[in-house]
Amino acid sequence: MKAFYTLLFTLSVCFGTLAQDKTAPKTKSLKATLTDHTLTYTVLRDAPSVKHGPYVMQGRNWKCEGQYDMGNRSGVWAFYDWQGNLDYKFDFSKNEEVYANRKSDTLRNEIDVYTAGKYVKMEVDNRPFYMGGESRMMAHLARNIRYPAEAVRAHVQGMAVIAIEINEAGQATAFEIKEKVGAGLEEEALRVVRMLPHEWVPAMVDGKPVTAKIYVPVRFSIR
Incomplete structure (x- = not known):
């Protein structure tokens, strides 16, 4: 009788595994090389536009990795800086910041949030975070900025x-010059800031995404 129960249990496990395999979506792995990074990810075999499974973005001096579930980011995503150190973690399933490297960050999480038809200073769970972090953003600026000839002739520098x-x-929907330098620098x-890909983790308040503003300083110097 004991052998019979053991056999029955083994068969049940096998049939259960087969049933799970039949319901699991079929995927295929892809790799793409873009302007500033490579992508390694999986998609549904029958719907290649739907990401499902591991997803890795690898730049020259940054990296982020996570998971997609039927086209939506899910679970904890990790972001690494130019030295390969962990810079940020965000849980897309819970909409919450898990980790942020703030050793050199003197800013609080009080930013301009759009609410009731206007922007107000508000404490948020997390500020907007660019996919790839500051390393990716700075590399984009350095690669694309062209110092205006007028500013070079007049030796105009500043931020x-x-x-x-x-x-x-998590999309950039509006841009505004907040501080000017002159000679075409702003x-x-x-x-160049407008050229940034629309790949942001939005600000969160009580676990819900909100529209908010961030401020990007761009320094110009002549050497």
Whole structure:
């Protein structure tokens, strides 16, 4: 009788595994090389536009990795800086910041949040975070900025500041020059910041995404 129960249990486990395999979606792995990074990810075999499974973005000096579930980011995603150190972790299933490297960060989580038809200073769970972090953003600026000829001739230097509105979906929807330098520098800063891919983790308040502003400083110097 004991042998019979053992056999029955073994068969039940086998049939259960087969049933799970039949319901699991079939996927295929893909790799793509883009302007500033490579992608390694999986998609549904019958619907290649739907990401499902492991997802890795690898840049020259940054990396992020996580998981997609039927086209949506899920679980904990990890972001690494140019030295390969963990910079940030965010749980997309719970909509919460898990870890942030704030050793050199003197800013609090009080930012401009859009609520009741206007922007107000508000404490948030996490500020908007660019997918790839500051390393990726700085590399993008350095690669694309063209110092205006007028500024070079006049030897104009300084820092322009661009405000970016990040909506609940993690997309940049509006841009504004907040601090000017002159000689076309702020216009150049605005042009390059507008080119950033729409890949942001939005700000969260009580676990819900909100529209908020961040401010990107762009420094120009002549050497």
